[in-house]
Amino acid sequence: MTHRPTESGPAAWIGVIYDRHADALYRYAVMILADSAAASDAVHQVFLAIAGKPRGHIQAEERYLRRAVRNECYSALRHRRREVVADHVPLLEAVAANDEKLEERLAIEAAIRTLPVEQREVLHLKVFEGWTFQEIADQLGESINTVASRYRYAIEKLRGQLGTSRT
Amino acid sequence: MDELEERLRRYRPVGPPPGLRARVVGPARTPARRRLAWLPCAAAAAVAITFYSLAAGVRREVAAEISKEETRREAIVQTLTADLGGGVEAATVAARLVDLNEATASAGVDRQNTLDAEIDRHD
Numbered sequence: 392m393t394h395r396p397t398e399s400g401p402a403a404w405i406g407v408i409y410d411r412h413a414d415a416l417y418r419y420a421v422m423i424l425a426d427s428a429a430a431s432d433a434v435h436q437v438f439l440a441i442a443g444k445p446r447g448h449i450q451a452e453e454r455y456l457r458r459a460v461r462n463e464c465y466s467a468l469r470h471r472r473r474e475v476v477a478d479h480v481p482l483l484e485a486v487a488a489n490d491e492k493l494e495e496r497l498a499i500e501a502a503i504r505t506l507p508v509e510q511r512e513v514l515h516l517k518v519f520e521g522w523t524f525q526e527i528a529d530q531l532g533e534s535i536n537t538v539a540s541r542y543r544y545a546i547e548k549l550r551g552q553l554g555t556s557r558t
Numbered sequence: 559m560d561e562l563e564e565r566l567r568r569y570r571p572v573g574p575p576p577g578l579r580a581r582v583v584g585p586a587r588t589p590a591r592r593r594l595a596w597l598p599c600a601a602a603a604a605v606a607i608t609f610y611s612l613a614a615g616v617r618r619e620v621a622a623e624i625s626k627e628e629t630r631r632e633a634i635v636q637t638l639t640a641d642l643g644g645g646v647e648a649a650t651v652a653a654r655l656v657d658l659n660e661a662t663a664s665a666g667v668d669r670q671n672t673l674d675a676e677i678d679r680h681d
């Protein structure tokens with residue numbers, strides 16, 4: 392993602408912030424919502440909101456944006472009339488381009504979609520973002536025990552569905 | 559790290575679609591879902607206003623009919639009062655006579671309806 396030189400004023404500022412954070416924010420929103428279109432809406436909405444604020448207003452940029460996206464996603468979930476059970480747009484992609492096994496990816500996606508949103512969120516932050524339980528607890532405003540339990544339940548449920556044994 | 563976590567770490571959530579940046583950095587627009595969120599409310603308000611207006615029209619017509627009937631009844635009572643010689647007593651008798659006449663007429667309509675139903679049944 393590159394900064395377009397034609398952008399000026401607020402658009403340029405938003406463009407810089409977008410390039411710096413949108414990738415992680417979008418992946419976070421996708422995992423909370425398990426719905427790519429809704430994730431786009433959530434991220435868009437957050438950027439619309441910060442575009443209306445004075446440039447120096449946002450402190451601790453990443454933490455602020457992550458919290459804003461999280462609030463937007465949970466708000467979207469509250470207003471959602473039905474659970475999205477099958478989104479045709481993939482939820483996951485292989486980290487190494489030639490490492491994708493379609494059947495495995497689909498099985499993991501299906502299993503992740505069955506998790507409660509709080510477990511999906513902790514799983515994302517721990518596995519895909521590599522955060523510690525303490526960092527997750529600080530971000531979510533929960534106790535470290537709660538966060539660790541959510542992760543354990545998520546992993547156990549995935550293990551049950553994917554038939555993976557402990558090593 | 560166990561086998562499952564290793565398997566999971568080979569994947570990551572998908573990244574933003576290519577069009578999202580243009581949507582965010584471009585002219586401020588609200589998502590379509592939000593843009594149209596007011597439509598159901600506006601439609602409900604329009605229907606409510608229409609029904610209220612129609613009901614108000616009917617209410618006015620009924621009130622006018624009742625008022626006309628009361629004026630006609632008042633005129634009959636006044637005429638009868640004059641025919642009976644005027645005064646408070648005559649007015650009371652006249653009002654009573656009009657009441658009885660209305661009750662009789664109403665009973666007559668009911669009786670006629672009952673008779674019509676009887677005739678229909680026998681036919």
